[in-house]
Amino acid sequence: MNQRLAPPCWHCGQPAPSGAFIARTPEGKRDACCPGCAAAIETIYGMGLDDYYRIRQDDAPAPDARRAELDLALFDIADLLAPHSTRYRMASVCDCSLAGSPVPPAAG
Numbered sequence: 001m002n003q004r005l006a007p008p009c010w011h012c013g014q015p016a017p018s019g020a021f022i023a024r025t026p027e028g029k030r031d032a033c034c035p036g037c038a039a040a041i042e043t044i045y046g047m048g049l050d051d052y053y054r055i056r057q058d059d060a061p062a063p064d065a066r067r068a069e070l071d072l073a074l075f076d077i078a079d080l081l082a083p084h085s086t087r088y089r090m091a092s093v094c095d096c097s098l099a100g101s102p103v104p105p106a107a108g
């Protein structure tokens with residue numbers, strides 16, 4: 001049998017297909033199960049909070065796709081998105097940023 005087990009997501013511990021989602025940290029690349037966990041890893045390291053991964057006693061809660069879809073549906077309001085997005089043929093791209101907490105670029 002030639003079955004390869006996916007490594008655990010560095011953030012939540014769910015299977016993370018190797019190379020599918022990579023978080024770049026000062027300590028190297030970390031596998032993630034989804035773009036959300038990759039972003040969480042890079043944000044935590046980027047803000048200098050990497051002790052979180054050393055002192056935590058359990059993995060972070062796994063992403064709940066259904067819940068995320070419902071949460072994001074709150075922002076699916078055309079009038080709300082129009083000033084912050086660019087419309088293409090099949091989709092819109094939203095431009096956004098976090099202000100007030102500069103995040104240094106991740107090493108990689």
Ligand SMILES: [Zn+2]
Binds near residue numbers: 010011013034037062
């Ligand atoms: Zn994860």
